[in-house]
Amino acid sequence: MLREERKLGRNGFITSSHTEMAVNRWETCSSWTMAASKAIMASLTHLRPLTCAASASGSYPSRIVPQPPDLIKWVRKEGGFVHRAVTIAQDDTKGLGLVASEEIPRGTDLIALPDHIPLRFRSLELDGENGLDSALVNLAHRVPEELWAMRLGLKLLQERAEIGSFWWPYISNLPETYSVPIFFSGEDIKNLQYAPLLHQVNKRCRFLLDFEKEVKHFLENLKQDDHPFGGQEVHASSLGWAMSAVSSRAFRLYGKKLPDGNHKNIAMMLPLIDMCNHSFTPNVQIVQEQDADNVKMQVKVVAETEIKQDDPFLLNYGCLNNDLFLLDYGFVIPSNPYDCIELKYDGALLDAASKAAGVDSPNFSAPTPLQQQILSQLNLAGEASDLKVSLGGREIVDGRLLAALRVILASNTETLQNYDLNSLKSLSPEAPLGVANELAASRTIIALCVIALGHFPTKIMEDESLLNQRASGSTELAIQFRIQKKSVIIDVMRHLTRRVKLLSSKETVPAEG
Numbered sequence: 429m430l431r432e433e434r435k436l437g438r439n440g441f442i443t444s445s446h447t448e449m450a451v452n453r454w455e456t457c458s459s460w461t462m463a464a465s466k467a468i469m470a471s472l473t474h475l476r477p478l479t480c481a482a483s484a485s486g487s488y489p490s491r492i493v494p495q496p497p498d499l500i501k502w503v504r505k506e507g508g509f510v511h512r513a514v515t516i517a518q519d520d521t522k523g524l525g526l527v528a529s530e531e532i533p534r535g536t537d538l539i540a541l542p543d544h545i546p547l548r549f550r551s552l553e554l555d556g557e558n559g560l561d562s563a564l565v566n567l568a569h570r571v572p573e574e575l576w577a578m579r580l581g582l583k584l585l586q587e588r589a590e591i592g593s594f595w596w597p598y599i600s601n602l603p604e605t606y607s608v609p610i611f612f613s614g615e616d617i618k619n620l621q622y623a624p625l626l627h628q629v630n631k632r633c634r635f636l637l638d639f640e641k642e643v644k645h646f647l648e649n650l651k652q653d654d655h656p657f658g659g660q661e662v663h664a665s666s667l668g669w670a671m672s673a674v675s676s677r678a679f680r681l682y683g684k685k686l687p688d689g690n691h692k693n694i695a696m697m698l699p700l701i702d703m704c705n706h707s708f709t710p711n712v713q714i715v716q717e718q719d720a721d722n723v724k725m726q727v728k729v730v731a732e733t734e735i736k737q738d739d740p741f742l743l744n745y746g747c748l749n750n751d752l753f754l755l756d757y758g759f760v761i762p763s764n765p766y767d768c769i770e771l772k773y774d775g776a777l778l779d780a781a782s783k784a785a786g787v788d789s790p791n792f793s794a795p796t797p798l799q800q801q802i803l804s805q806l807n808l809a810g811e812a813s814d815l816k817v818s819l820g821g822r823e824i825v826d827g828r829l830l831a832a833l834r835v836i837l838a839s840n841t842e843t844l845q846n847y848d849l850n851s852l853k854s855l856s857p858e859a860p861l862g863v864a865n866e867l868a869a870s871r872t873i874i875a876l877c878v879i880a881l882g883h884f885p886t887k888i889m890e891d892e893s894l895l896n897q898r899a900s901g902s903t904e905l906a907i908q909f910r911i912q913k914k915s916v917i918i919d920v921m922r923h924l925t926r927r928v929k930l931l932s933s934k935e936t937v938p939a940e941g
């Protein structure tokens with residue numbers, strides 16, 4: 429069957445091949461914090477459509493078509509259930525969202541989507557090689573697993589291109605543009621000031637630019653009938669649009685039960701349900717119901733609390749740090765309790781921090797065999813070591829980093845003979861290796877924070893005054909992101925300063941002879 433195709437026009441589907449590679453040097457961060465001290469950044473910015481005005485600060489991206497069909501009506505027409513109190517409304521800062529038009533008791537079913545409404549990549553799930561999808565399946569297999577959003581994105585692009593697609597009423601309601609950093613200008617990527625995120629953005633841009641070439645080459649040799657996008661070219665910008673649409677809206681739900689009893693995770697886009705915005709204190713949740721044969725599945729949204737009239741319906745997208753919120757969803761959460769900064773465990777750096785904290789000749793660079801053995805158990809030494817550690821988040825200090833600091837700063841290594849790894853990793857009020865050791869470890873972390881802050885080229889006050897000037901949406905987002913990173917560091921310093929004060933008051937003054 430020859431399928432009718434819709435032109436992949438406008439937004440994200442620019443036919444220009446002028447993909448610019450913004451090459452920047454990352455000069456502000458030394459290797460200890462950063463995976464890449466000189467990151468080459470590829471930016472998709474010049475593929476962004478001129479009409480695009482997405483930003484996190486109140487101007488909303490338009491939808492794919494100016495007046496898309498009524499999504500609620502469509503879901504009902506297709507056999508889904510939508511509670512009469514569910515309405516779509518504009519939020520001040522979050523784009524469109526779902527709002528309650530009347531009070532709703534806890535436990536009420538709000539939306540139910542039958543099995544055929546979610547948009548998923550079924551032939552990929554089956555690993556099928558059949559029919560019209562085979563070219564698409566083949567392309568999807570070239571996408572690394574960690575970029576699962578691009579796999580489903582290929583299916584979304586195909587449906588977007590096809591006139592008469594079942595999902596057109598849903599797709600036409602999708603935002604035309606996304607505020608994720610792959611679409612930032614090179615300058616705004618630099619404005620993030622945080623190399624681990626730059627590294628991720630760079631990786632995604634590189635992937636999209638390379639994948640564009642791979643897709644083009646693959647499609648060149650296909651017959652028109654087998655072409656997944658109706659003969660149309662696909663560019664990095666359209667691939668980026670699709671990847672962002674999926675990463676910011678898709679859910680990974682239970683799929684088929686595997687022979688080992690576990691369920692396969694299946695990514696799917698849930699029309700209407702994906703209009704719910706995020707909160708760490710949600711009032712609705714997603715419930716999945718499988719039929720008896722485990723073949724068909726219904727996805728529901730249920731009120732988790734009582735919901736007042738005019739309240740938004742809010743889902744928790746996950747306990748994520750701001751790197752993931754920005755990369756996948758294009759927004760940053762102020763005072764996010766899960767935000768953290770990433771550091772590399774590095775002996776020379778920790779020696780420097782310890783010295784700055786007043787420790788005499790610390791030996792992070794030359795641990796004793798017993799210390800080395802404990803570092804290996806912490807996975808901070810040895811062949812398969814993982815040197816990424818973090819500050820901030822729920823843990824405040826990464827347990828592995830804390831344990832390593834305590835162990836290396838132990839003045840009497842005999843105290844290590846009967847160590848308990850769990851108590852060494854815990855920032856409980858106890859000082860597992862004594863008060864003096866705890867003080868040295870806490871002060872070293874404070875010094876580490878000072879060094880980390882010093883690597884940001886601007887101070888929070890300067891950032892705040894930049895925010896008060898008129899900036900574009902992506903510049904604002906980048907500045908908000910880096911303010912939050914610096915705030916995480918300051919919060920860790922505050923926490924440890926309080927700890928030092930408390931410990932100092934407990935420290936016994938040695939009696940003079």
Ligand SMILES: C[S@@+](CC[C@H](N)C(=O)[O-])C[C@H]1O[C@@H](n2cnc3c(N)ncnc32)[C@H](O)[C@@H]1O
Nearest residue numbers: 521522523524676677702703704705706757759
């Ligand atoms: C699943 S969609 C929710 C519906 C979306 N607001 C819309 O207009 O279609 C996720 C997107 O909503 C926005 N969003 C959701 N929760 C947010 C929040 N707490 N703060 C800012 N933006 C949010 C972000 O643009 C995010 O990528």
